[in-house]
Amino acid sequence: MVGPALTSVAIVGGGPGGLGTAIALSELPFLKVTLYEKNTEPREAGAGISLSRNAWRVLDLLGASNGVKGGSKSNTHQRNAYTGKILNITQHPETSAADPHGSIRARRTRLQSALLSRVPEGLIHFGKKVVSLENVSGQGVRLVFQDQTEAIADIVVGADGIHSVVRRTLFPDHQLHFTGNTAFRVLIPKSRLAHIPDITTTTSWWWGEAGHVYLSDVDDEEETEDPFFEITVRFYCEPEVPGKTVFWGVPASNEKVGSRVETFDQRIRDAISAVTEGEWREFATFAGPRLNKITDWNKVALIGDASHPLSGAFGSGATFAMEDGWILARALELTRFASRPTRDALGIFEQIRSPYYAKMYQHLDDIRDKTQRLLAEATDFDVILQAKIDTFLYGDKDFIYQNDIKKVWEDYLAAEQTGL
Ligand SMILES: Cc1cc2nc3c(=O)[nH]c(=O)nc-3n(C[C@H](O)[C@H](O)[C@H](O)COP(=O)(O)OP(=O)(O)OC[C@H]3O[C@@H](n4cnc5c(N)ncnc54)[C@H](O)[C@@H]3O)c2cc1C
The missing domain is CATH 3.50.50.60 (FAD/NAD(P)-binding domain)
Structure with a gap:
């Protein structure tokens, strides 16, 4: 039938x-x-x-x-990218009965x-x-x-x-149009950053004038022997490359990423130079009405x-x-x-x-x-x-x-x- x-x-x-x-x-x-x-x-x-x-x-x-494990974001710092001064701390309970994953x-x-x-x-x-x-x-x-x-x-x-x-x-x-805003992203073994003060202890945002850096755990340390850590560098004034604007997941050199944060706190520059050449990936962001x-x-x-x-x-x-x-x-x-x-x-x-x-x-x-x-x-x-941080958290x-x-x-x- x-x-x-x-x-x-x-x-x-x-x-x-x-x-x-x-x-x-x-x-x-x-x-x-x-x-x-x-x-x-x-x-x-x-x-x-x-x-x-x-x-x-x-x-x-x-x-x-079930299979989705990662690092907790319960403790997040907002910092001045040039001095490292902490401007805001957000603390959330890691998990609760109502929110067991956090x-x-x-x-x-x-x-x-x-x-x-x-x-x-x-x-x-x-x-x-x-x-x-x-x-x-x-x-x-x-x-x-x-x-x-x-x-x-x-x-x-x-x-x-x-x-x-x-x-x-x-x-x-x-x-769509290119926003001028690009994210350079990488995952790096946390052990390679452990010697840099304050870098791996919390989730953190380091805010500068033309960009910011975001750092975060991405692994659950209880289940991973050599956990990885994420570094994202966002730059807001990336020049448009004629004929090639859709940079999505393409390799970026350490020199290119480093040049976006030359005046940032030494800890950020050290973290960025700890990345092995060839591992950065570049993502150009687009927007439309x-x-x-x-x-x-x-x-x-x-x-x-x-x-x-x-x-x-x-x-x-x-x-x-x-x-x-x-x-x-x-x-x-x-x-x-x-x-x-x-x-x-x-x-x-x-x-x-x-x-x-x-x-x-x-x-x-x-x-x-x-x-x-x-x-x-x-x-x-x-x-x-x-003001920027207040509106970001607004x-x-x-x-x-x-x-x-x-x-x-x-x-x-x-x-x-x-x-x-
Ligand atoms: C810098 C940055 C940071 C972000 N951080 C976060 C975050 O922390 N948390 C979060 O939730 N979101 C985040 N997002 C947003 C998130 O990545 C996207 O919103 C999400 O991936 C959208 O999912 P999607 O399935 O709609 O599209 P996509 O993830 O883009 O998937 C589209 C899929 O379609 C396929 N495809 C494309 N064209 C075709 C075609 N013509 N034929 C067949 N297949 C095709 C692609 O290969 C791809 O697999 C971030 C985005 C950016 C840019």
């Missing part, structure tokens, strides 16, 4: 968003899910990733929390492996770079790959990151960085992407028997997630305005720096770090039932 036809879903991109979506959607028996990833094997170029309560909540729902920074590969282990075998097709998409009337979406093969899917999830081809197809007027709409064609949804290029703001983008995938799964499950199930599901996804991103952008606008006001009034660097961000995506869904259902 032939059963009802399955709805086919093509996920484009196997980052945290695509993998999280693949896990959530593969649990729905009425869907046939395929993920297309352009890399020929799992690859994760970044260094560390911060995971807070919002992340654990969605990872728990995806059954992927706030950690983990190697990005740990998150990736945990998610990959939950994706059913055969679902991911590597080496499949999507180069174009076409809305085929009455049929779904045709995906064309670089290797000149094609696939048709009823629903497409654009999880292909900030330079998303899916977004460019739906919204061709949306243009926010999208008011993250679905289109009644068949396509954008998730994660494809829908909201936040350039690392809030340090929680991987979680936002996984939350998107989980909500999309709930919406498809709910509307399964509706007369136009996909259209309704995408409508719900849009209704829940777009206002959430709007709130984030509003928060960033508020910070920008506040910073500009403070900078207009101050001339002394110490005052400017304190405002109630519980709507991000405490977000409970399951509750968000339950609240949506409750509001629907009462007709709110």
Whole structure:
């Protein structure tokens, strides 16, 4: 006997968003899910990733929390990059009954492996770079790959990151630009930094005029013999290189990174020169106008960085992407028997997630305005720096770090039932 036809879903991109979506959607028996990833094997170029309560909540729902271990972020110092003076200390309880994992920074590969282990075998097709998409009337979406093969899917999830081809197809007027802001990132054995005072004892931010340095554990010392440590150097005034602006995970020389922090505290310069030549990776950040709409064609949804290029703001983008995938799964499950199930599901996804991103952008606008006001009034660097740190730490961000995506869904259902 032939059963009802399955709805086919093509996920484009196997980052945290695509993998999280693949896990959530593969649990729905009425869907046939395929993920297309352009890399020929799992690859994760970044260094560390911060995971807070919002992340654990969605990872728990995806059954992927267990393997993700990292270093605690319970003690974080903000410092003047030139003098090392401590300007702020944030201390959080490491863990609690309600939050057993606490706030950690983990190697990005740990998150990736945990998610990959939950994706059913055969679902991911590597080496499949999507180069174009076409809305085929009455049929779904045709995906064309670089290797000149094609696939048709009823629903497409654009999880292909900030330079998303899916977004460019739906919204061709949306243009990204290089922000001038580059992150140089590396993981280094902690033992190689142990001789430098104050470098490995806390998570720390060292703030300068045209850049900052971030240092953090990324390993759980109880399970790792030779734990690694992350150094990220952010420089805000990187020149644009004609014809080559998408530096993403490309090697950078020690000289290049060192030149961005020449006037910083000796401890920072020592930490940076402890890195073996060839290990730094450079990531150029891009930004674009926010999208008011993250679905289109009644068949396509954008998730994660494809829908909201936040350039690392809030340090929680991987979680936002996984939350998107989980909500999309709930919406498809709910509307399964509706007369136009996909259209309704995408409508719900849009209704829940777009206002959430709007709130984030509003928060960033508020910070920008506040910073500009403070900078207009101050001339002394110490005052400017304190203002910068205050605005960096500014405002109630519980709507991000405490977000409970399951509750968000339950609240949506409750509001629907009462007709709110
Ligand atoms: C400097 C920096 C620091 C950050 N720190 C943090 C942090 O601490 N915590 C955190 O949560 N987030 C952090 N982020 C943000 C986080 O990295 C992203 O938000 C997150 O990776 C987004 O996940 P994604 O799945 O949407 O996209 P991505 O991770 O970009 O994944 C996209 C995937 O799609 C694939 N792909 C792209 N194009 C195609 C195509 N045409 N066809 C097929 N496959 C394709 C790519 O190979 C990739 O695997 C940071 C970002 C930056 C820039």
